[in-house]
Amino acid sequence: MSGEDIPYGPEQKPWKETVAQVAMFEGKPVVSPPSRDPKEVYNYPGQEKGVTPRKYEVPSVGLNADQARQAQDETFDTATVQTHNFLGYQVCLKNDYSTVAKYLHTMPNNIGDPFYPGAFVLNTKWMERNVLDYYASLWNAKWPHDPNDPETYWGYVTTMGSSECNLYAMWNARDYLKGKMMMTDTTKKSPTVTYVQARAPADNPNMFTPISFYSEDTHYSIIKAMSVLEIKNFFEVGNELYPNDNPLNPGKEWPVEVPSLDGDSGPGCIDIDKLCKLVEFFASKGYPCVVAFNYGTTFKGAYDDVKTGGERLMKIFETYGLLERQIVIKDPDNPDKPIVVTRKGYWIHVDGALGASYMPFLQMAFNLKKTNIKPAPIFDFRLPFVCSINTSGHKWPGAPWPLGIYMTKTGLQLLPPSDPAYIGSPDTTFAGSRNGLSALVWWTYISEHNYDSQVKAVVGCLVMAEYARKKLEDLQKTLNEDIWLSYTPLTLSLRFKKPNDEIVYKYTLAVEVLNYNGKPRTYIHAYIMRHVTKELIDNLVADLHAPGAFAGDNEAKAQRRWLRALNKSAANDATTNFREGLILGKGNKGVEKGTKKLLHYPVEGRGFL
Numbered sequence: 001m002s003g004e005d006i007p008y009g010p011e012q013k014p015w016k017e018t019v020a021q022v023a024m025f026e027g028k029p030v031v032s033p034p035s036r037d038p039k040e041v042y043n044y045p046g047q048e049k050g051v052t053p054r055k056y057e058v059p060s061v062g063l064n065a066d067q068a069r070q071a072q073d074e075t076f077d078t079a080t081v082q083t084h085n086f087l088g089y090q091v092c093l094k095n096d097y098s099t100v101a102k103y104l105h106t107m108p109n110n111i112g113d114p115f116y117p118g119a120f121v122l123n124t125k126w127m128e129r130n131v132l133d134y135y136a137s138l139w140n141a142k143w144p145h146d147p148n149d150p151e152t153y154w155g156y157v158t159t160m161g162s163s164e165c166n167l168y169a170m171w172n173a174r175d176y177l178k179g180k181m182m183m184t185d186t187t188k189k190s191p192t193v194t195y196v197q198a199r200a201p202a203d204n205p206n207m208f209t210p211i212s213f214y215s216e217d218t219h220y221s222i223i224k225a226m227s228v229l230e231i232k233n234f235f236e237v238g239n240e241l242y243p244n245d246n247p248l249n250p251g252k253e254w255p256v257e258v259p260s261l262d263g264d265s266g267p268g269c270i271d272i273d274k275l276c277k278l279v280e281f282f283a284s285k286g287y288p289c290v291v292a293f294n295y296g297t298t299f300k301g302a303y304d305d306v307k308t309g310g311e312r313l314m315k316i317f318e319t320y321g322l323l324e325r326q327i328v329i330k331d332p333d334n335p336d337k338p339i340v341v342t343r344k345g346y347w348i349h350v351d352g353a354l355g356a357s358y359m360p361f362l363q364m365a366f367n368l369k370k371t372n373i374k375p376a377p378i379f380d381f382r383l384p385f386v387c388s389i390n391t392s393g394h395k396w397p398g399a400p401w402p403l404g405i406y407m408t409k410t411g412l413q414l415l416p417p418s419d420p421a422y423i424g425s426p427d428t429t430f431a432g433s434r435n436g437l438s439a440l441v442w443w444t445y446i447s448e449h450n451y452d453s454q455v456k457a458v459v460g461c462l463v464m465a466e467y468a469r470k471k472l473e474d475l476q477k478t479l480n481e482d483i484w485l486s487y488t489p490l491t492l493s494l495r496f497k498k499p500n501d502e503i504v505y506k507y508t509l510a511v512e513v514l515n516y517n518g519k520p521r522t523y524i525h526a527y528i529m530r531h532v533t534k535e536l537i538d539n540l541v542a543d544l545h546a547p548g549a550f551a552g553d554n555e556a557k558a559q560r561r562w563l564r565a566l567n568k569s570a571a572n573d574a575t576t577n578f579r580e581g582l583i584l585g586k587g588n589k590g591v592e593k594g595t596k597k598l599l600h601y602p603v604e605g606r607g608f609l
């Protein structure tokens with residue numbers, strides 16, 4: 001069948017009959033027909049249930065009101081069903097944002113820095129600043145933001161969720177540690193903004209080469225950020241320059257990431273002893289270090305001990321002169337007066353996508369003896385070495401779209417030194433246009449949930465998680481089968497053996513393959529967030545009681561097959577391209593000499609499959 005005859009649109013007429021008159025010229029369409037039937041190509045067995053693909057095909061003549069409504073209604077129904085049964089990810093679906101709906105007729109845009117009113121007058125920056133102040137206080141930062149006080153916080157509400165926060169944090173860290181500065185030359189008629197970078201002195205060639213460290217439970221956005229920003233991690237540099245010096249296992253290849261305590265079978269926290277050994281190796285050679293801690297890992301919900309880890313790292317940095325460094329920039333207009341700034345030789349970032357919004361309230365609940373569950377050690381700006389923190393707005397608070405907060409200290413921002421001749425640009429955020437509705441939604445949330453209600457919500461979640469754990473333990477007894485149930489009270493997440501695909505789909509459960517004592521096991525996790533009710537847990541447990549509930553590929557077979565297929569197609573393809581990637585054999589076999597190993601990018605685990 002020629003592409004022009006492929007049935008298309010709600011009525012499934014041949015595509016050529018659905019082309020708008022304005023798109024015809026000299027008897028032919030000026031737009032391309034489908035090359036294959038999209039309904040056959042976009043075919044995902046067992047997925048997108050309740051969706052009728054033809055209803056969503058929009059021919060160029062358009063849909064009539066009835067067709068459009070049918071598609072809208074169907075999508076709304078599937079969203080309603082999935083929301084009702086939602087258990088798998090750490091997001092909250094409880095909020096009523098109907099007061100925000102009327103703003104959909106407006107288009108607030110918080111472009112630029114939140115602390116400059118901005119020329120795009122239709123914005124919500126006054127709400128954004130109050131949301132930021134609220135979190136600054138919660139995280140014990142000095143607030144409000146004051147551009148002249150380096151100890152006060154600076155931050156903004158991101159366009160993406162914590163992924164953008166992590167990207168921004170790593171960008172901030174990289175340029176800060178590389179000795180970069182943004183300068184505006186106001187001596188010229190039209191001022192120019194330039195990035196300048198200090199040169200490494202001859203006696204310390206590594207002075208401006210940051211090396212990154214993060215655990216094997218770290219979210220992939222951190223790794224992606226390293227790749228985008230070309231920040232080298234210790235594995236890359238270790239393998240390339242110091243192949244025989246791995247301090248954890250002398251003579252052996254360096255680990256790709258900092259090991260977590262007891263690996264996959266462990267709790268998911270970074271192994272601080274190993275982190276310190278790895279950092280010390282590079283610190284002793286003069287490299288500045290970027291350390292990303294997790295405050296609530298994505299899959300296991302584990303909390304790194306930021307306090308102990310940071311304190312131990314500070315001793316190492318003190319030994320090797322990395323607590324403070326003088327950075328000298330020669331000013332061509334003023335050669336006798338170089339600019340000298342003092343900066344730290346490290347950056348400690350805390351990825352608190354869920355935990356940074358949740359743990360402070362668990363701490364309050366614990367202080368008031370409303371729970372006996374002990375919170376994780378502190379992570380916030382009370383620790384003087386913490387350089388940046390982030391959180392996601394759609395996770396603990398809950399919001400209709402992804403949003404996040406990135407926060408650092410004003411003195412660590414990438415701005416020029418406090419020389420009155422140099423003035424920074426307020427284009428301080430990552431994106432250009434920023435969603436003003438995000439600040440509005442977040443402000444609405446904090447305005448409707450005072451601390452009391454947040455503490456109550458935390459306690460409620462802990463009680464519910466305990467209820468779920470008991471029900472699943474009973475299930476384990478009834479089935480007389482080990483379903484690998486594991487629950488760390490702090491995390492609100494319950495992990496157990498992956499049930500069949502239908503149940504996974506129904507409850508939107510997150511699947512992950514973990515290497516359990518050398519054997520791959522497929523787990524799912526359920527997150528007991530504010531919207532989770534006893535009824536929802538009872539429904540899940542009832543489904544898990546049904547015969548065949550745990551039938552299927554629990555031993556990670558499906559995932560392995562998928563990976564093998566992916567690798568095979570790459571191997572068979574002589575023109576292996578960037579997207580498919582090369583296959584690294586054991587000991588680099590199959591990789592041409594002259595290439596080098598870069599970052600390890602996770603393709604399974606961490607919520608991918």
Ligand SMILES: *Cc1c(COP(=O)(O)O)cnc(C)c1O
Nearest residue numbers: 161162163219296297298353392
């Ligand atoms: C969810 C999560 C992220 C990514 O956040 P998004 O909001 O999905 O961009 C980053 N880090 C951790 C630890 C997370 O759990």
